[in-house]
Amino acid sequence: xxxxxTKLDKSYGRVIVLNELNIHIKEGSIFGLLxxxxxxxxxxxxxxxxxxxxxxxEITILGKNYDNDKSYIQKNSSYVxxxxxxxxELTTYENLEFFAALYxxxxxxxxxxxxxxxxxxxxxxxxxxxxxxxxxxxxxxLNIAIGLLNNPKILYLDEPTVGIDPQSRKYILDIIKNINxxxxxxxxxxxxxxxxxxxxCDEIAILDDHHIIKKDTKQNxxxxxxxxxxxxxxxxxxxxxxxxxxxxxxxxxxIKKDNKKIISIDYGTKSLEEMFLKITKQDLRD
Amino acid sequence: xxxxxxxxxxxxLFRNLHALLVLFIMPSAFxxxxxxxxxxxxxxxxxxxxxxxxxxxxxGKSISDLLEKIxxxxxxEMSYMNEDGKDKNILYKEGFDFIVKIPSNYLINIQxxxxxxxxxYTKPKSSIQTINLLKSLLTANISKQIIKSLLLQLDVxxxxxxxxxxxxxxxxxxxxxxxxxxxxxxxVPSWLIFSMFxxxxxxxxxxxxxxNFGTMNRIRxxxxxxxxILLAKVIPYYIINMVQxxxxxxxxxxxxxxxxxxxxxxxxxxxxxxxxxxxxxLAAISFALVIANIAKKSEDATSIGGIxxxxxxxxxxxxxxxxxxxxxxxxxSELSPMSWALDSFLEVFVNGGTMSxxxxxxxxxxxxxxxxxxxAYILLQRKK
Numbered sequence: 001x002x003x004x005x006t007k008l009d010k011s012y013g014r015v016i017v018l019n020e021l022n023i024h025i026k027e028g029s030i031f032g033l034l035x036x037x038x039x040x041x042x043x044x045x046x047x048x049x050x051x052x053x054x055x056x057x058e059i060t061i062l063g064k065n066y067d068n069d070k071s072y073i074q075k076n077s078s079y080v081x082x083x084x085x086x087x088x089e090l091t092t093y094e095n096l097e098f099f100a101a102l103y104x105x106x107x108x109x110x111x112x113x114x115x116x117x118x119x120x121x122x123x124x125x126x127x128x129x130x131x132x133x134x135x136x137x138x139x140x141x142l143n144i145a146i147g148l149l150n151n152p153k154i155l156y157l158d159e160p161t162v163g164i165d166p167q168s169r170k171y172i173l174d175i176i177k178n179i180n181x182x183x184x185x186x187x188x189x190x191x192x193x194x195x196x197x198x199x200x201c202d203e204i205a206i207l208d209d210h211h212i213i214k215k216d217t218k219q220n221x222x223x224x225x226x227x228x229x230x231x232x233x234x235x236x237x238x239x240x241x242x243x244x245x246x247x248x249x250x251x252x253x254x255i256k257k258d259n260k261k262i263i264s265i266d267y268g269t270k271s272l273e274e275m276f277l278k279i280t281k282q283d284l285r286d
Numbered sequence: 287x288x289x290x291x292x293x294x295x296x297x298x299l300f301r302n303l304h305a306l307l308v309l310f311i312m313p314s315a316f317x318x319x320x321x322x323x324x325x326x327x328x329x330x331x332x333x334x335x336x337x338x339x340x341x342x343x344x345x346g347k348s349i350s351d352l353l354e355k356i357x358x359x360x361x362x363e364m365s366y367m368n369e370d371g372k373d374k375n376i377l378y379k380e381g382f383d384f385i386v387k388i389p390s391n392y393l394i395n396i397q398x399x400x401x402x403x404x405x406x407y408t409k410p411k412s413s414i415q416t417i418n419l420l421k422s423l424l425t426a427n428i429s430k431q432i433i434k435s436l437l438l439q440l441d442v443x444x445x446x447x448x449x450x451x452x453x454x455x456x457x458x459x460x461x462x463x464x465x466x467x468x469x470x471x472x473x474v475p476s477w478l479i480f481s482m483f484x485x486x487x488x489x490x491x492x493x494x495x496x497x498n499f500g501t502m503n504r505i506r507x508x509x510x511x512x513x514x515i516l517l518a519k520v521i522p523y524y525i526i527n528m529v530q531x532x533x534x535x536x537x538x539x540x541x542x543x544x545x546x547x548x549x550x551x552x553x554x555x556x557x558x559x560x561x562x563x564x565x566x567x568l569a570a571i572s573f574a575l576v577i578a579n580i581a582k583k584s585e586d587a588t589s590i591g592g593i594x595x596x597x598x599x600x601x602x603x604x605x606x607x608x609x610x611x612x613x614x615x616x617x618x619s620e621l622s623p624m625s626w627a628l629d630s631f632l633e634v635f636v637n638g639g640t641m642s643x644x645x646x647x648x649x650x651x652x653x654x655x656x657x658x659x660x661x662a663y664i665l666l667q668r669k670k
Binding site: 046049050051070071074075078079081082083084085086087088089090094097098099100101102103104130146150 | 287289290291293294297298301302496498499500501503504505506507508509510
């Protein structure tokens with residue numbers, strides 16, 4: 001298990017942000033953390049990166065105790081914030097060099113490690129360019145590249161595709177998939193884009209009302225929400241449409257043949273976005 | 287690691303050089319303006335003399351002598367009106383600073399102990415020091431006339447009597463021989479200190495950008511002490527402060543004479559100037575780091591830092607010399623780090639002071655720097 005959180009509490013004064021939150025994240029998985037604005041996603045990621053203190057609860061990361069093994073955990077994890085957390089006046093290489101030094105990468109290994117991060121994020125052509133002149137997509141890639149310098153076992157990505165065009169988004173998602181598959185890095189990913197979560201993540205959790213209200217594998221969630229419920233006078237039929245609509249068509253043909261009366265049809269929620277809105281009650285969160 | 291942190295700070299600094307220009311332009315302008323504006327404060331004459339109208343029915347040698355003697359003082363330009371100046375509006379109409387109304391037969395009246403009054407009319411803006419100077423000159427010269435008249439009555443020859451004023455000579459006591467106090471001597475250290483404290487603006491700008499862009503959070507998430515991060519900010523700005531010191535001294539020594547002002551003299555030990563500059567720089571940078579930690583936006587840092595710097599300067603004798611402050615204010619001014627800095631610089635520049643003369647002020651500046659740095663470090667650590 002990469003991360004195990006048990007009964008985590010966090011509040012700011014009287015405002016409760018996280019209440020008895022439990023999560024288990026498998027090693028080598030891409031874990032999608034969903035939640036409306038203010039649900040506590042960033043607070044949770046901040047606690048895991050020692051940027052916020054927790055009030056109560058047990059956390060184990062990479063088999064180590066959160067409270068006792070801070071140094072080990074920090075060395076083996078990396079946090080990519082939502083904002084462009086680098087120096088715009090510096091070039092790609094200078095930024096990476098600075099952060100590599102903070103990660104205490106030895107001088108003789110530094111060049112190699114920087115080049116690896118540059119290649120992983122396809123920044124070769126831009127290594128001597130000042131980051132302030134970059135497009136949104138390039139800035140996002142540099143943000144991720146910095147997070148790869150320490151070869152992290154866990155990589156936290158907090159909304160890493162905000163404000164960029166669809167082409168750059170797709171490019172970044174492929175980079176993230178590549179990091180996960182080639183390095184077996186556990187990735188904790190937060191985003192508001194459901195299609196990204198659906199594309200990337202193996203497991204998905206929805207955080208709302210201060211705790212995890214839904215957590216399952218992507219496949220189970222899609223299956224669960226791909227059921228078409230047909231209510232007849234004397235029975236209810238549930239048809240799974242995950243693998244296509246052939247079964248559904250056959251059922252309709254049979255109902256017609258048997259001359260049965262349909263009372264209602266619930267089409268389920270095919271997309272993760274609909275499911276998310278359904279689970280989080282569609283309330284506007286400010 | 288520290289090398290790369292330092293390298294980053296230098297790169298950020300040199301890629302934003304225009305932000306540093308204010309640190310050189312502002313004090314240069316202040317030094318030039320204030321040195322020229324205040325040059326008469328330290329000389330025996332002034333360029334624009336006070337215009338005095340002496341109004342009296344009295345004619346003759348006593349009045350012309352009085353006019354001549356007062357004008358000899360180099361501070362007053364005397365005019366005479368042979369009538370009782372009842373129209374006091376002449377003060378404004380003719381642009382006089384003073385009207386002195388002397389009654390006729392004033393010498394006889396004084397000698398005979400008769401009621402007699404000399405009136406001085408002036409504008410509300412006239413300083414009490416200037417009024418007192420004019421009163422003193424009138425008193426001294428009228429007294430001389432009376433004594434002369436009495437001696438004549440006693441048949442004593444007064445033609446050989448010298449003017450005793452010339453026998454009173456003032457001396458500035460300084461460790462430096464033949465030292466001359468000038469406005470440049472006061473202006474250069476004052477505005478140099480003021481500008482060194484304005485290092486706050488570039489420091490807080492880079493620091494607040496680091497906080498607001500999330501870079502500082504990212505650094506916090508890495509297993510690293512924040513001490514070297516903070517320490518690396520001191521070194522480049524210390525160098526900038528030292529360049530400021532060299533530039534301002536160069537300005538005082540070589541440029542000011544071309545503007546018709548006396549040159550800055552550094553008869554004291556240059557090593558002490560470096561030592562004081564270093565202490566001032568450390569105090570200014572550490573104070574800037576505290577403000578940068580407290581402020582959320584660059585605008586906050588500029589206003590909080592700007593106001594505190596101006597208060598430090600006003601209290602510390604940068605804007606108003608401490609010697610003219612009332613005793614209570616002088617005591618309060620001792621709380622300003624700019625006052626400790628100015629005392630040290632003046633001690634070396636004006637008095638040619640030694641280490642023992644400045645060690646108290648240096649100690650206070652260094653303690654201030656250490657306390658501010660520790661506060662900045664604690665604030666940075668605690669900001670979660």
